[in-house]
Amino acid sequence: MDTSVPVGAGTTEAVAAHPTSFRYRERRDSRPVRRIRATLLNLFGADLFPSDDIAEAFRADLYRGDPTAERFVAEVFDGETGAKRGRAMLEAALRDGVDAVPDAHDAMRELFREFETVPDWVRPDLVEAGAAIWRRWGTMLFAMAGAETLEMYTEAAVATPLSLAGGYAGDNALRRFLETTRFWIDVSEPGAILTAGSAGRATALKVRIMHVSVRKRVAQHREWDPQRWGLPISQSYMLLTLLAGSVTPALGLWPLGHFTSPSEIRALLHFQRYMGHLLGVRVDWYPETIGDALRILAMVMVSRSNDAGEHGRELIESYPAAFAPRPGQRGPRRLRQQYNYRMHSAYTALYMLPTTRRAYDLPSAFPWILWPLARTPFIAAAELTRRAVPGVARLHERVTRAHRENWYRSQMQGRGAQFDATGALRR
Secondary structure: OOOEEEEEOOEEEEOOOOOOOOOHHHHHOOHHHHHHHHHHHHHHOOOOOOOHHHHHHHHHHOOOOOHHHHHHHHHHHOOOOOHHHHHHHHHHHHHHOHHHOOOOOHHHHHHHHHHHOOOOOOOHHHHHHHHHHHHHHOHHHHHHHHHHHHHHHHOHHHHHHHHHHOOOOHHHHHHHHHHHHHHHHHHHOOOHHHOOOOHHHHHHHHHHHHHHHHHHHHHOOOOOOHHHHOOOOOHHHHHHHHHOOOHHHHHHOHHHOOOOOHHHHHHHHHHHHHHHHHOOOOOOOOOOOHHHHHHHHHHHHHOOOOOOHHHHHHHHHHHHHOOOOOOOOOHHHHHHHHHHHHHHHHHHHHHOOHHHHOOOOOOOOOOOOHHHHHHHHHHHHHHHHHHHOOOHHHHHHHHHHHHHHHHHHHHHOOOOOOOOOOOOOOO
């Protein structure tokens, strides 16, 4: 069997058939996991894990990137055109269409053909329904997504690219997190993700190209081990981010009063699937049911290596610290920042495993964790009213959209999101 797999643009290395850090096979066959799996099968008639075909697809995609976008970056940003001119061409094509760029390379035209083609499986009503749920969650999506992501920073395959790029570490953590929230806002604005020329679609393509830039440089770095981890920002881990924006927050926010029905969760899955298409994610084995999504997540959780070491520690501990009051902040602004800091610290306690959280130096969650719990009855009442009383849903959405925009602008303090990762790695 040929075990030569791509590890970076234009390079190959002979590596193991599957990354050694992904320990699904041995963990799945361990006695405790077999016992749990058998119990669930007997009680509910459902397997804990996905089929072997899906597991194999996940493992194979740990070595796969985004060939179309990678060709564009190689021939334009890294070619004679250069990053500065290439970015200007990209902006023009996003604004006016690729045909408005007379010197557009074939690689650029191919990228836009793929990007602008709406797959046959897309249902616009479900895409918009999923985006509406993100709008309804408002800033709670930010809190949930930020905290749940820390759980995967324990994995070197996830933490190493982020550590090398430096965006989510140390003093840069807040800036990069806010760029991510800008992405979440833009793609979930009404109709944005399906409207040509929208800010949401433009942001999605910029994020896609940013992933390519980081993937290439990290894959060629001496610290990256393809035998252990596969490809940086692989197809498999990009797919996991889609699940982290659909099934995971939908279930995680339920206990806090944000009631998301099964049909709404399926709409979220569809919304995320189409967003994955825009981001260059292969979605041919993407889960279409809640159960299938949970089985993939269970497979990933049982396969973890917890091998991120100090890189993971820096990322995890940088996240809540990023929201702490900044030098020079006084009065109401400082109080607001102190509130954000304490709330995001509390959410790490809500959405990280206790065993994981105890391994890191994170701010105390008590008594601040009592505030999200105390708000739960009021959020639940608003949810029920929104569903029962005509007109309340539209008012609720206007309020949550305004709140998330105000929160973002307050944190950014006049700066703009760049989505640029063309600079040198930290090490």
